[in-house]
Amino acid sequence: NAGVTQTPKFRVLKTGQSMTLLCAQDMNHEYMYWYRQDPGMGLRLIHYSVGEGTTAKGEVPDGYNVSRLKKQNFLLGLESAAPSQTSVYFCASRAIRAEAFFGQGTRLTVV
Amino acid sequence: AQTVTQSQPEMSVQEAETVTLSCTYDTSESNYYLFWYKQPPSRQMILVIRQEAYKQQNATENRFSVNFQKAAKSFSLKISDSQLGDTAMYFCAHVSSGSARQLTFGSGTQLTVLP
Numbered sequence: 400n401a402g403v404t405q406t407p408k409f410r411v412l413k414t415g416q417s418m419t420l421l422c423a424q425d426m427n428h429e430y431m432y433w434y435r436q437d438p439g440m441g442l443r444l445i446h447y448s449v450g451e452g453t454t455a456k457g458e459v460p461d462g463y464n465v466s467r468l469k470k471q472n473f474l475l476g477l478e479s480a481a482p483s484q485t486s487v488y489f490c491a492s493r494a495i496r497a498e499a500f501f502g503q504g505t506r507l508t509v510v
Numbered sequence: 511a512q513t514v515t516q517s518q519p520e521m522s523v524q525e526a527e528t529v530t531l532s533c534t535y536d537t538s539e540s541n542y543y544l545f546w547y548k549q550p551p552s553r554q555m556i557l558v559i560r561q562e563a564y565k566q567q568n569a570t571e572n573r574f575s576v577n578f579q580k581a582a583k584s585f586s587l588k589i590s591d592s593q594l595g596d597t598a599m600y601f602c603a604h605v606s607s608g609s610a611r612q613l614t615f616g617s618g619t620q621l622t623v624l625p
Contacts, residue, residue: 430611441516447612487553489555496562496607498557
C-alpha cells in the first residue's frame with residue numbers, strides 16, 4: 400500500500416518555465432489537497448478537491464492551476480514559474496470524517 | 511473562513527518532562543475535526559492525535575493528550591514524559607464536516623526536547 404505518492408521529489412525551474420506536480424493516492428479517498436510550506440508560515444492551502452472532476456481555491460491559489468480528472472490523481476500546475484513559488488509542496492488526501500495522509504513533499508526551486 | 515492560530519513559534523522542554531502546545535481556531539461550524547500533526551526533520555507529516563468536536567471526552571494516545579475546550583475554541587496538546595524523538599515541528603489543523611471541507615493548518619510550533 401503506497402498511500403500518497405508525489406512526483407517529482409525535487410525540481411529546479413527557471414523563471415517562466417512551466418511544470419506539473421503529480422499526486423497519486425491508492426486509498427480511494429474523496430478529498431485531496433495541495434499545500435505549500437514556507438518557513439514560519441505553516442502549510443498554506445493552494446487548491447483542493449472534494450471529488451473527481453471538482454476543484455476549489457484555497458488560501459493562496461494565484462499562479463497555480465489544478466485538475467482532478469481521475470479520483471486517484473490530483474495535478475498541480477505552474478504555468479509560468481516565479482521565484483516566489485520556491486517552496487516545499489505537499490499533497491494530502493483524506494476520507495470523509497478521517498484524518499489526512501500526506502505525500503513526502505516536493506522541493507521546488509525557481510531561479 | 512476558518513483560521514487556526516498557534517501562538518508559540520518555538521518551545522523547548524527537558525527530557526522526561528511535560529510540555530503543552532497551544533492552538534486556537536475560529537469556525538462557524540458546529541461539527542468539525544481537529545488534529546495535531548508532527549513533522550520531524552525528515553519532513554514527513556505524521557498524525558499525532560485527532561478530536562471530533564461532538565465528543566466531549568478529550569482524546570489520548572499514549573503520552574499525547576489534548577485539552578479540547580469547544581466554547582473557547584481551544585485545542586492544546588500535552589506531551590508527557592518527553593523524549594528526544596519528540597523533537598519536531600507540530601501543527602494544529604481543523605476541518606469542517608460541512609460542505610467547505612477545507613483542511614486548515616496553523617503556522618506550527620517547533621518543539622525541541624533537551625537531553
